[in-house]
Amino acid sequence: MVPLSWYLIFAAALFSIGLFGVLSRRNAVAILLGIELMLNSVNINLAAFWRYGDVLQMTGQVFAIIVFAVAAAEVSVGLALVISVYRRRNTVVADDINMMKW
Amino acid sequence: MTTQTLMWLIPLPPILAFALIVLFTNRSKGLSHTVGVGAAFLSFLGSMIVFVRALGVEHLGEHPFESSVPWLPLGESVDTYFRIGVLVDPTTAAVLFFVAITIFMIFLYSVGYQNFGQPKGDHDHKGLPPHGGTVEEHGHKHVVPSVEPMYSRFFAFLGLFAFGMYVLVLSDNLLTFFVGWEIMGLCSYLLIGFWYAKPSARDAAVKAFMTTRIGDVFMLLGIAYLYYATGTLTFRGIFTEEVLHTLASVPSEFLGFSAAGLIGLLLFIGTVGKSAQFPLHVWLPDAMEGPTPVSAMIHAATMVSAGVYAVVRMFPLISLDPQTMTVVAFIGAFTAIFAATIAVAQNDIKRVLAYSTISQLGFMIAALGTGAYVAAVFHLITHAFFKALLFLGSGSVIHGMEHGVLHTGNHNVDPQDMFNMGGLRNKMPITFWTFLIGGFALSGFPLVTAGFWSKDEILAEAFGHGHWAVFLTLAVAAFLTAFYTMRQITLTFLGEPRTEEAEHAQETPWTMTAPLVILAFFAVTYGWVGIPEHFPVLGGLVTNWLHEFVGGTLAEHPEAVEFSIIPLLTSFVVALGGLYAGWVVYRNVNSPAEDRFQVPLLKNKYYFDEFYDRAFVKPAYWFAENVVYRFLDQGVIDGVLHIFGPVTDRIGTIIRNYFDLPIINRFFGDGSAEVTQRAGSRLRVVQTGRIQQYLMLALVAFIAIGAALYFFLLA
Numbered sequence: 001m002v003p004l005s006w007y008l009i010f011a012a013a014l015f016s017i018g019l020f021g022v023l024s025r026r027n028a029v030a031i032l033l034g035i036e037l038m039l040n041s042v043n044i045n046l047a048a049f050w051r052y053g054d055v056l057q058m059t060g061q062v063f064a065i066i067v068f069a070v071a072a073a074e075v076s077v078g079l080a081l082v083i084s085v086y087r088r089r090n091t092v093v094a095d096d097i098n099m100m101k102w
Numbered sequence: 103m104t105t106q107t108l109m110w111l112i113p114l115p116p117i118l119a120f121a122l123i124v125l126f127t128n129r130s131k132g133l134s135h136t137v138g139v140g141a142a143f144l145s146f147l148g149s150m151i152v153f154v155r156a157l158g159v160e161h162l163g164e165h166p167f168e169s170s171v172p173w174l175p176l177g178e179s180v181d182t183y184f185r186i187g188v189l190v191d192p193t194t195a196a197v198l199f200f201v202a203i204t205i206f207m208i209f210l211y212s213v214g215y216q217n218f219g220q221p222k223g224d225h226d227h228k229g230l231p232p233h234g235g236t237v238e239e240h241g242h243k244h245v246v247p248s249v250e251p252m253y254s255r256f257f258a259f260l261g262l263f264a265f266g267m268y269v270l271v272l273s274d275n276l277l278t279f280f281v282g283w284e285i286m287g288l289c290s291y292l293l294i295g296f297w298y299a300k301p302s303a304r305d306a307a308v309k310a311f312m313t314t315r316i317g318d319v320f321m322l323l324g325i326a327y328l329y330y331a332t333g334t335l336t337f338r339g340i341f342t343e344e345v346l347h348t349l350a351s352v353p354s355e356f357l358g359f360s361a362a363g364l365i366g367l368l369l370f371i372g373t374v375g376k377s378a379q380f381p382l383h384v385w386l387p388d389a390m391e392g393p394t395p396v397s398a399m400i401h402a403a404t405m406v407s408a409g410v411y412a413v414v415r416m417f418p419l420i421s422l423d424p425q426t427m428t429v430v431a432f433i434g435a436f437t438a439i440f441a442a443t444i445a446v447a448q449n450d451i452k453r454v455l456a457y458s459t460i461s462q463l464g465f466m467i468a469a470l471g472t473g474a475y476v477a478a479v480f481h482l483i484t485h486a487f488f489k490a491l492l493f494l495g496s497g498s499v500i501h502g503m504e505h506g507v508l509h510t511g512n513h514n515v516d517p518q519d520m521f522n523m524g525g526l527r528n529k530m531p532i533t534f535w536t537f538l539i540g541g542f543a544l545s546g547f548p549l550v551t552a553g554f555w556s557k558d559e560i561l562a563e564a565f566g567h568g569h570w571a572v573f574l575t576l577a578v579a580a581f582l583t584a585f586y587t588m589r590q591i592t593l594t595f596l597g598e599p600r601t602e603e604a605e606h607a608q609e610t611p612w613t614m615t616a617p618l619v620i621l622a623f624f625a626v627t628y629g630w631v632g633i634p635e636h637f638p639v640l641g642g643l644v645t646n647w648l649h650e651f652v653g654g655t656l657a658e659h660p661e662a663v664e665f666s667i668i669p670l671l672t673s674f675v676v677a678l679g680g681l682y683a684g685w686v687v688y689r690n691v692n693s694p695a696e697d698r699f700q701v702p703l704l705k706n707k708y709y710f711d712e713f714y715d716r717a718f719v720k721p722a723y724w725f726a727e728n729v730v731y732r733f734l735d736q737g738v739i740d741g742v743l744h745i746f747g748p749v750t751d752r753i754g755t756i757i758r759n760y761f762d763l764p765i766i767n768r769f770f771g772d773g774s775a776e777v778t779q780r781a782g783s784r785l786r787v788v789q790t791g792r793i794q795q796y797l798m799l800a801l802v803a804f805i806a807i808g809a810a811l812y813f814f815l816l817a
Contacts (some may be wrong), residue, residue, distance in 0.1 A: 019801070023794050048183075058177060098791060 007048035012039035028092045034071070039071045066102045105155050106169035108377030109188040112198075120261035134193075135213050138257035142264060144208040149202030149268075156195035163654030166191035168274055168338070177354040183425040189274030193479055193655040196648070198271055200483045201404070203624065205264050205492045207617035209689060211494050212260065214394040214613030215501060216250040222247030230275040231393075234508045238364035245508045247501075256296065256393070263289035267404040271411070275621055276325050279415070283321075283376070286313050293396040294389045298680045306388035307806045313385040318376015323370025323414075328419075331361050341418045350422040363423025369416050372432055373753040377409025380437040384710055387456040394497030397452060406459060410482050411539035417475055418656065431471025435575040436465030442582035446589070447704035448692060450518045451496045454590050458544065461490055461579060465560055467574055474563030479652045480632045481556035486626055488553055491621035493536035497609045497616065499523070499594060502530050506603035515603045516626055520590065534595045534620040535540035539720050541591050543625040544582035546677040552629030558673040559632065565669040577672050582679020585687075592688040600692055634665060774789040 013036055021034030043064045050060020088094050103111075119141035127658045129132040156162055170187025190198065221235040228251045235248035270282030295307030307730065331336055332345050339345065351364035356364050373379070378386035386406070390397055413420060413430070419434060420426055437462050445457035462485050469478040493790060503517035515522055527534040543553035556581060566571040609615070632648035691697050706712070790796075 023798055023801070055175070056177065094794070095792065100791070 004052045006049055007044055011044040011048070014038075014044065026092045026093045026095055028082045028097075029079070031094060032075055032082070035078075036071060036075060037069055043067050075078040105167050105190075106188070107153055108152055109190055112145050112152065112272060113265050115144040115265035116261040116268065120258050120265065123254055123258040123261065128258070131218060131249065131253045133499035134254035134257050135218060138261055139206075139209045139213065141261060142206045145268060146206040146262065149198045152190055153195050153199045153202075156190055156192065157651075161654065162192050163656070165607060166194075166338075170274060184277075185336065186278050187274045188272045190272065191655050192651045192653075193414060194271060196479060196483060196652055197407075197414075199273055200486045200624075201267055203266065205404070205620070206484055207490065207494070207621055208395050209257075209260060209264075211497070211614050211617040212393075214611045215257060215393065215395055215497055216253050217247045217612075218249060218253065220247050220249045220265055223251070226251050227299060227764050228252050229297055231297050231300075234504075245511065247504060247508060250393075252296070253480055256293075257290055259292050259296070260395070263293065263365050263404060266672075267408065271410050271750075273574045273634040274338065276328065276602065277335050279412070280322065280325060283372075283408060283412070284318065286408060287311065287318065287377065290389065290396075290405055292316075294392040296392050296396065300391065300631075301513045303391040304458070306385075306391040309550055310385040310389050313382050313673060314375040317372045317382055320368045321372025321375075322540075324365050324372065327361070327368065328365045328550070329366070338449055339413060346418060346422060349419065359425060360423050362419055363426045364598060365417065366423055366426040370413060370420065370426065373409040373412050373467070373483070374433065375407045375409075376412070377467065378460050379409075379433050379464060379467060380440055381710075382709075383437065383441065384714060385462050386460055387453050387707070390450065390452040390456055392715075394452070394493060394500065397456070399495045399496070406463055407482060409484055410470075410478065410566055412461060413467065414468050414475070414479055420470075421473060421758070427471050427473070428807040429471075431468050432571065434467030434469070435572045435579075436464070437461065438468060438579040439575050439582070440464075442579045442586070444704055444707050445586045446582060446699050447701060449518050449520055451499060451523075451590065451594060452493070452518060454586060455489070455492050455521075458492075458583065458586065461583060462489065465557065465576060465579070465685045467559040468576060469563060472564050472567055472569045472572055474560060474567075475656060476632075476653050477556065477559040477563045478604045480648055481560055483625065484543065484552035484625070485664065487621055488551075490627040491542060491618060491625050492538060493542035494614070494621065495533055495540055498530065498533040498614050499526060499537070499607075501610050501614065501651070502533065503603055503606035505605035505608045506601075509606040510602050512603065515601055517524075517603070520593040521692070522601045523594045523599075523604050523607075524597045524601075524692075525595070525604060526597040526607055529604075531598075532609060532615045532618065536615075537595065538591060539622040539625055541587045542681075543629075545587045545681055546580060546673060547681070548674050550626060552625055552627070554673065554677065555629035555632050559634065560665065562634070565666060566664055566670075573669070577676055581676035581680045582672070584677050585684045588681045588684025589688045589744050590686055593691070596685075597689065597692075608654040618782050637665065637670075642653055 004023070018034045018037030018039075018041060022031050023034075023036065025031050025034060046060045046064045047065070048062065050057070050064075052059070082092055086098055119137045122132045122137050127137055152167070156167065157183065159165070159167075167190040170185040172183030174184040174244035175184045176182045176184055194529040202783055216653055217232060220647060222231045222238055223235045226232045226235075232248040232250050234245045236243050236245055266282045266285030266289060268282075273279040291307050291311040294310050295303050297303045298307075325335065328340070331349060332340060334340060334345075345676065346362070349365070350360050352361040353359075354361045354364040378525060420430065440455045441464060442559045445454050445461065448454045448457060462481070465479045466481050466485070469481065500517050506516050507513060507515055539551070543551035546557040548554050559574060561573060561580070564576060568704075581770065614743075633651075687698075694700055703709070
């Protein structure tokens with residue numbers, strides 16, 4: 001069996017990639033993608049801890065499903081905002097969307 | 103390699119090809135089709151090996167090849183798992199045989215159909231069919247067909263589609279069966295809408311997806327009910343005598359159906375959607391918007407066959423309830439004649455075939471409804487061969503006509519309209535002869551073609567079991583089938599060319615004609631494996647292998663029906679009569695105006711599209727506009743908000759006048775405001791408004807605090 005730490009390292013790596021994406025990308029869609037990666041790395045952790053902990057307790061899986069639902073809701077709202085912004089301002093670069101700034 | 107391992111491996115090459123093409127090779131057209139066709143060939147090879155090994159096993163029905171792995175823990179205890187796996191019983195083997203051949207042929211054909219090796223188009227866009235490119239040869243320019251701009255993507259989609267079909271065919275349980283089913287649903291959407299810049303293709307894709315979705319939802323309900331009632335979804339688990347008996351005896355709460363009847367009905371609605379049976383048939387003719395290999399894929403080898411295959415698979419369950427069987431038989435027979443009448447009045451070469459497909463699927467469904475299991479499987483297989491042949495043949499015709507259109511440069515001529523053709527037999531001989539074989543097989547030309555044997559068996563079974571209404575309906579439908587097939591052949595290939603474009607039509611490359619020839623071979627010979635034992639003269643010359651083999655799938659081996667001369671004569675009369683009538687009526691018809699069968703009612707498909715538009719689409723728009731938007735959103739929600747507004751405003755005014763102005767302004771007033779403003783103007787530099795900078799700061803702070811904690815507390 002694959003040791004637990006491998007999953008955790010993999011999840012941490014995925015999280016870092018996502019974080020890097022969120023911090024470094026200028027494209028709002030790409031930032032959303034980064035956020036999705038970070039959320040899903042958490043899911044891997046949840047599933048891994050569930051599998052290596054008490055298997056009959058379904059909490060890990062349930063949490064993972066909740067995270068999925070939240071992620072889906074978040075990304076649909078986010079993408080809707082991006083589309084709406086794109087229609088109005090013809091850009092999805094986060095830095096260019098600065099109308100509310102002083 | 104053991105057969106079981108091989109069965110697991112069969113679906114893999116196409117999905118790998120899909121991934122490879124999408125991720126790596128999509129820039130290179132040649133590499134992409136090599137990967138795609140190669141994968142299809144590997145699956146084809148694996149399927150053939152499994153098929154041959156299945157032939158060598160006695161009593162395969164009782165001891166099928168199967169293998170499964172634990173998949174989902176069910177949470178009841180550590181050891182109970184939902185298992186998924188692969189299963190090859192005689193029916194699966196027979197289906198696998200034709201699926202593998204047709205899929206491989208379609209891959210090969212696509213190479214030629216999408217104009218590989220031709221120059222790039224002069225003004226081709228992604229999402230539109232290629233318009234042709236100019237080449238210079240011997241000093242003068244002429245226009246030739248140009249290569250499809252999204253060539254690689256097409257093969258990726260085909261690969262995914264093939265994967266879905268193999269998963270569906272090989273599944274040993276309804277869940278993965280449904281997964282394959284849905285993968286194909288997605289792929290049909292993608293492939294029908296392949297030329298997505300064409301509004302008609304886009305609409306057709308959405309229509310196909312939405313219509314099949316209706317069926318799929320019911321099917322999923324059926325699967326859920328089945329799982330709730332039995333606790334298992336594996337076919338072998340459901341089809342035990344005990345489980346079937348329980349299902350048949352437990353009543354459901356619905357219209358006096360037994361649980362088995364209701365589940366069967368729900369699953370059958372899925373089939374109605376997928377196999378385009380009445381009343382969910384409307385999507386299939388519109389699916390002709392896709393490239394022609396897609397039509398063949400959807401119509402013959404995969405999607406619509408999958409619908410019938412689902413009923414075939416679930417036959418032991420569906421056949422438990424006579425009420426459900428009546429519904430199945432009725433829908434099938436009605437669809438058979440209903441679609442056949444529409445096909446008579448269509449002018450688009452592919453649309454005729456589309457309605458013919460709906461009609462032929464109706465034959466199979468009706469056969470299943472009358473209990474003729476083997477006959478249905480037989481017709482499913484022969485139909486797959488000759489209909490794939492006809493679709494690929496029609497694609498070849500269209501391709502040849504497009505050549506003519508490019509030659510004359512007159513783009514107003516529709517290369518799919520049969521009234522623009524005529525006389526193509528001399529221009530495209532291979533296409534003509536193979537199309538003729540396919541057409542005769544579809545019509546059931548006696549004794550020679552495969553279509554005759556399978557259709558005759560369906561009629562004989564319906565007659566033998568006393569289903570008079572079904573027998574008569576199917577006989578009339580068979581007559582119409584022969585009639586419109588001959589109409590199509592006459593208009594397309596016989597007579598003289600009616601347009602200059604047809605004069606300049608040209609035979610297509612070998613990648614397109616080779617699949618035609620191979621499929622034509624099977625369209626003739628496959629009938630010989632299922633000749634009834636009691637047939638005069640011919641019966642018994644070749645053993646009725648199909649009946650023995652496929653019939654072995656069922657727990658009770660089905661009895662071969664008594665031979666009777668009436669259905670046989672009927673088959674002869676309707677096939678030959680229909681063909682002759684089609685030739686006599688259409689040999690001198692040169693324009694739609696001379697065609698007496700262009701009745702508006704038939705031409706407009708009994709106004710079903712218009713009816714659905716009025717009955718479902720328009721009301722949905724009306725509901726969204728008036729109820730959801732105007733009433734709920736603007737009326738109720740905004741209305742409530744509009745009550746809050748004035749009330750809050752009043753409260754706000756009171757607070758402002760008696761609290762805010764005197765106390766806040768007087769006591770804390772401008773002094774503190776100025777202080778805050780000054781502080782604010784200094785601090786606002788920090789507030790860049792860029793979330794990414796904030797996050798970066800948060801990350802730095804987090805690392806710093808973490809490092810400090812680690813350093814001071816742990817070290």
